[in-house]
Amino acid sequence: MGCTYAILGTGALGGFYGAKLQKAGYTVHFLLRSDYQQVSHNGLIVESKDGDFTLPQVNAYQNVEEMPRCDVVVLSLKTTQNHLLPQLLPSVVKDNGVVLVLQNGLGIEAEVAKIVSHVQVIGGLCFLCANKIAPGHIHHVDYGRIILGEYSSNYQITGIGDKIRQIALDFENAGIEIELTTDLLLARWKKLVWNIPYNGLSVILNARTDELMADEYTYKLVENLMYEVVAGAKSTGRNIPDNFIPTMLDYTNKMTPYRTSMKIDYDERRPLEIEAIFGNPLRTAQSLGVNLPQITCLYQQLKFLDWKNRNISYS
């Protein structure tokens, strides 16, 4: 007797987790935009290292107004679409329901809580490598674990309530590894330790992770950016332990050469998630009196490149 789910944004990530839930027997409703025709007629295909499967029929919607209210609304749009949230969220989430934010970056849960103030907001940090290779066709390459944490006002540390436990159970029943945290803010900052240097530099320097690690100068820059993220976390009262940075560097060194999600967005000329990943952490730390100069430098460089990438070049 699990929850009903709405997937707002059926890209690689939303499509993957939604499909896994439906396959496990849960009722799932998918919001789509460009892939609506394909998916409403032919369903979803998931090619996965854990086993391929097809869902010939899914509940597909083009407009959020047509969707039934659900227990759990999964926010899996890119954050660059978050200006749409006031139109999307209120009509689809049940009173006493949950919005589960499966997006990157900092501060999104607080934005969501302002829009739907009478529901619980839960943040989820996804460690997933998946691509959409065609409309309704997802390739799950590796990983898939989610860290779940409840949002409470100003990102205070929380307990582990019934709702988050129920969601964790549903996802685990669907074969997705779940970890629970009482400190969502710390988890968000820790993910930024990786995302800020690698997403940023991969776009600015047109480089894969292995290239950034092989060069002594960018290695040093990555490391220093990580220390700035730790300083940002500290400004909000969260201590990332000393050994976390060498662990992240070591982990990246051992990874398969990797094109980051921001680099893929850039190469496809899609808008970059600069505000969620860079802007919000910078403004948060700044409001607490802490400047992060090298992250600021990357932020400004990315804003320029993103704008130029999506507008006609005048050269």
Add this chain to the structure above:
Amino acid sequence: MGCTYAILGTGALGGFYGAKLQKAGYTVHFLLRSDYQQVSHNGLIVESKDGDFTLPQVNAYQNVEEMPRCDVVVLSLKTTQNHLLPQLLPSVVKDNGVVLVLQNGLGIEAEVAKIVSHVQVIGGLCFLCANKIAPGHIHHVDYGRIILGEYSSNYQITGIGDKIRQIALDFENAGIEIELTTDLLLARWKKLVWNIPYNGLSVILNARTDELMADEYTYKLVENLMYEVVAGAKSTGRNIPDNFIPTMLDYTNKMTPYRTSMKIDYDERRPLEIEAIFGNPLRTAQSLGVNLPQITCLYQQLKFLDWKNRNISYS
């Protein structure tokens, strides 16, 4: 009864100033590498906004050992060739002569003074827009003024001696505008206020000066980098006045859209003058306890891009 001149590095800059001096009647000896055959047979051509001229015969050399000792040795190589200075300088400069450093960046005069300790070293900051459009064929686009300052140990403030006056007179006779300074170090830092942001960002962001100025984010980044250069100057005891930064920004806004010299080098896959323009100022400030984090970020990004630009890409 002027000086005799050796031009070490007959590119656009060395070729232009050397040709102007010879045209005015001075004895000039030119060191060449790739253009030797062309220039030794056909001389130099200068197309200039101040009037075109040709020198059908010039004293051209392939090896510094064949050159006569001169009163003034003009160092007009790219700084990326400065590892050659111990082989080049000692045999060509007269005892009691002068080495005139017409290179970009910080700290070169001190390096030269270590190699030829019994001659005077003078620094020259060139505000010249010129390109070599073919072997021995120089296009002088605009400007040409030089600020001259004597180097003394540790860049102390100096007087204006006879030698620098003589050189200034020779250049002025050749139609080159000269300004004299008693504070070479301050002049060098002031030039870096422009060179560091625009040379660096033009390469990293593939952008002209006008694009960097039109975008609010890179405008802010340029401005902040300028403040870091001012902080670097201050670490060495030099105060760049408050109104210098708005003046530089305004000046750049009014410039013709401009591809910086470092961007031209990058596009031609030539080595970039990163150490002279970024590395030396950073190390100087660092040794005095001052970190310049955003300049460091640019330095590390440029080191990566320069390496990748000149080596086989492994993607």
